[in-house]
Amino acid sequence: MQFKNMAxxxxxxxxxxxxxxxxxxxxxxxxxxCTFMAVLWEIWCxxxxxxxxxxxxxxxxxxNRSMLSVRVICTTAHFQKISQPWLDSLxxxxxxxxxxxxxxxxxxxxxxxxxxxxxxxxxxxxNMMLDEAGGGxxxxxxxxxxxxxxxxxxxxxxxxLEAEALALRDGLSMCCRKGFKEELSLILxxxxxxxxxxxxxxxxxxxxxxxxxxxxxxxxxxxVHLTTWDSWADLPNTVRDPYRLDKMNKYGxxxx
Numbered sequence: 082m083q084f085k086n087m088a089x090x091x092x093x094x095x096x097x098x099x100x101x102x103x104x105x106x107x108x109x110x111x112x113x114x115c116t117f118m119a120v121l122w123e124i125w126c127x128x129x130x131x132x133x134x135x136x137x138x139x140x141x142x143x144x145n146r147s148m149l150s151v152r153v154i155c156t157t158a159h160f161q162k163i164s165q166p167w168l169d170s171l172x173x174x175x176x177x178x179x180x181x182x183x184x185x186x187x188x189x190x191x192x193x194x195x196x197x198x199x200x201x202x203x204x205x206x207x208n209m210m211l212d213e214a215g216g217g218x219x220x221x222x223x224x225x226x227x228x229x230x231x232x233x234x235x236x237x238x239x240x241x242l243e244a245e246a247l248a249l250r251d252g253l254s255m256c257c258r259k260g261f262k263e264e265l266s267l268i269l270x271x272x273x274x275x276x277x278x279x280x281x282x283x284x285x286x287x288x289x290x291x292x293x294x295x296x297x298x299x300x301x302x303x304x305v306h307l308t309t310w311d312s313w314a315d316l317p318n319t320v321r322d323p324y325r326l327d328k329m330n331k332y333g334x335x336x337x
Contacts, residue, residue: 112155112167119150191290191327196223199261202286202294203252205235205244206302214238215304216248217297220256225328227313230293230320231255232301248298255309292323 100114123146130136194200203218219230233251235244288295300317301308310316313324 109167112151115154116147116151119147119154123147123150191225191292192286193221193223193225198223199228199256201252201256202291203245203248204288204291204294204298205241205246205248206295206298207238207241207244208302211302213302214241214244215298215301216244216251217294217299217301218248218252218255219293219297219324220252220259220261227310227316227324228261229255229259229309229311230297230316231307231309232297232304232317233307234301234304244298248294251307293320293327296320296323 099117102110120143123143126146127136127138127143131138191202199220199222201218201220203216205214205216207214214235215233216235217230217232220228222228231251233248235247238244238247296317296319300319313321316324
């Protein structure tokens with residue numbers, strides 16, 4: 082990938098310099114950036130498995146998983162005019178027999194609700210080292226437009242699961258306060274008293290398809306009280322970009 086940062090002593094500066102290089106704007110440049118990020122992601126996942134599940138980190142496993150991800154990206158994005166060396170690299174180790182017990186990755190994006198319905202995405206964040214927790218959520222319509230959002234710090238929690246449950250409760254409460262309770266379906270029970278007054282439909286989505294709520298939950302770690310927004314323009318900077326990206330991925334246009 083011609084990653085060269087010998088003159089840069091700060092790792093973060095080196096990565097930013099690499100990812101913002103002018104050649105990144107070409108089709109092959111985009112493929113290089115995707116490959117770079119896929120490798121970082123697989124290293125991160127392997128590190129987590131080593132730390133929390135006691136598994137050994139394997140460079141071969143990281144490389145194989147990265148190549149699988151890049152192949153999926155190439156298929157999904159329909160990259161054009163890729164040079165022969167890259168095509169040859171992508172064809173190598175293409176047999177699943179060489180990578181046993183591997184679940185093929187797939188592209189994940191946020192899915193809009195049906196017309197006339199609203200979707201509430203929530204997530205919780207928990208920092209065991211700092212003993213901090215928070216939750217966040219966003220309510221959007223079938224066009225991806227934000228109706229409202231919130232971020233809430235939580236205290237004295239012991240797990241991320243508690244933060245996620247509280248975020249769900251507070252998200253549903255926000256729907257009640259905003260008068261959206263009639264927009265939802267299927268009665269929720271046994272979460273909190275508020276669910277007795279709210280009709281809702283709940284489904285699980287991967288983190289990649291829940292990025293806005295994930296960012297709101299992370300922002301909540303720095304909050305001192307409940308914070309709400311009624312306009313996307315007022316959202317924190319870390320939340321606005323994934324909000325725009327969800328709309329762009331769904332409709333293929335540049336969001337406001």
